[in-house]
Amino acid sequence: MLRVAPGLMHWLLAAMLLAAGASMAQSFTLPKECAKYGATGSEGDDPVVLVVDNDVNRWLINVPLRLVSPGPPIQWGIIIWPFRNTQAGYSIFATFTPFLTSDAFVADSRSMPSYELILPQPGVTAGRQTMIYDVFPVMIVDSQNAPIPNAFVDFIPDFVGSSPLTLRADGNGVITLLCVQQNFQGYNITVHDSTGKYLYDGSMPGKRSTQTNASAKPAPVLSSPHPGVPK
The missing domain is CATH 2.60.40.1120 (Carboxypeptidase-like, regulatory domain)
Incomplete structure (x- = not known):
C-alpha cells in the first residue's frame, strides 16, 4: 500500500x-487469529519478497515468486538464481502486511545454478514463531x-x-x-x-x-x- x-x-x-x-x-497463509479477524493492510496481494546476497552486500532484483500450493493453506516459494556458493549466504525478507512478516537465511556448501525456498509462514522470524x-x-x-x-x-x-x-x-x-x-x-x-x-x-x-x-x-x-x- x-x-x-x-x-x-x-x-x-x-x-x-x-x-x-x-x-x-x-493470498497467503494466516495464523488462525488473523484468519478470524482479518489482516490489517492486506488487499489479497502477493507478499513482497526481498533477497540480499550477503557475500557482496547487494540486493537481488526480480527474484521469482512462485505459488507452491494454492491451499488451503496457501504457500509461496522463491527461486534464487544464480545461486552462488557463499559462506555468507542469502537473507530473505517477506512482507505479507504492514504488521506481518517473515524472514529466512539460506546458505549451501554445494555449487548449484539455483535454489528454491518455500517462504516461512507469516510471523516466523529468525526461525521461530513470533x-x-x-x-x-x-x-x-x-x-x-x-x-x-x-x-x-x-x-x-x-x-x-x-x-x-x-x-x-x-x-x-x-x-x-x-x-x-x-x-x-x-x-x-x-x-x-x-x-x-x-x-x-x-x-x-x-x-x-x-x-x-x-x-x-x-x-x-x-x-x-x-x-x-x-x-
Missing part, C-alpha cells in the same frame, strides 16, 4: 480493509498522555519492504489494529490531528499488555512522541 497524505479517500480505504474481516480474500495479536488497540495521545480524537496516523513498520499505512482514530483517540506481529522494538508512527496538521513523529509499543482475564478486551497501548519533541 502506498503512503499518501492523510485524507478522506485513504481513510475510507483503510476503513474498508478493517471492516472486511475474515471475508477478505487472502507472537501475533489478533486485536491490537492503540490510543493516540499527546506528550501529556491526553487522547487525540480523530487523529490521522501513519504506521511505519520497521520491516524491510513494508509500506506505511494511514488510519484514523475514533473519537476517543483509539485505533484497533488487527493481526499485529509482536515487535519488542515497537513501531514508528507519524501523527496528524483531525484536520491533517502534523503533530509529531513517535512510536507505539509492539507488545500488548498482559491480560489477567483471558476474556477481557485488551487495553490500548499508548503512543508517545520521540524524545525531544516539544510539548
Whole structure:
C-alpha cells in the first residue's frame, strides 16, 4: 500500500480493509487469529519478497515468486538464481502486511545454478514463531498522555519492504489494529490531528499488555512522541 497524505479517500480505504474481516480474500497463509479477524493492510496481494546476497552486500532484483500450493493453506516459494556458493549466504525478507512478516537465511556448501525456498509462514522470524495479536488497540495521545480524537496516523513498520499505512482514530483517540506481529522494538508512527496538521513523529509499543482475564478486551497501548519533541 502506498503512503499518501492523510485524507478522506485513504481513510475510507483503510476503513474498508478493517471492516472486511475474515471475508477478505487472502493470498497467503494466516495464523488462525488473523484468519478470524482479518489482516490489517492486506488487499489479497502477493507478499513482497526481498533477497540480499550477503557475500557482496547487494540486493537481488526480480527474484521469482512462485505459488507452491494454492491451499488451503496457501504457500509461496522463491527461486534464487544464480545461486552462488557463499559462506555468507542469502537473507530473505517477506512482507505479507504492514504488521506481518517473515524472514529466512539460506546458505549451501554445494555449487548449484539455483535454489528454491518455500517462504516461512507469516510471523516466523529468525526461525521461530513470533507472537501475533489478533486485536491490537492503540490510543493516540499527546506528550501529556491526553487522547487525540480523530487523529490521522501513519504506521511505519520497521520491516524491510513494508509500506506505511494511514488510519484514523475514533473519537476517543483509539485505533484497533488487527493481526499485529509482536515487535519488542515497537513501531514508528507519524501523527496528524483531525484536520491533517502534523503533530509529531513517535512510536507505539509492539507488545500488548498482559491480560489477567483471558476474556477481557485488551487495553490500548499508548503512543508517545520521540524524545525531544516539544510539548
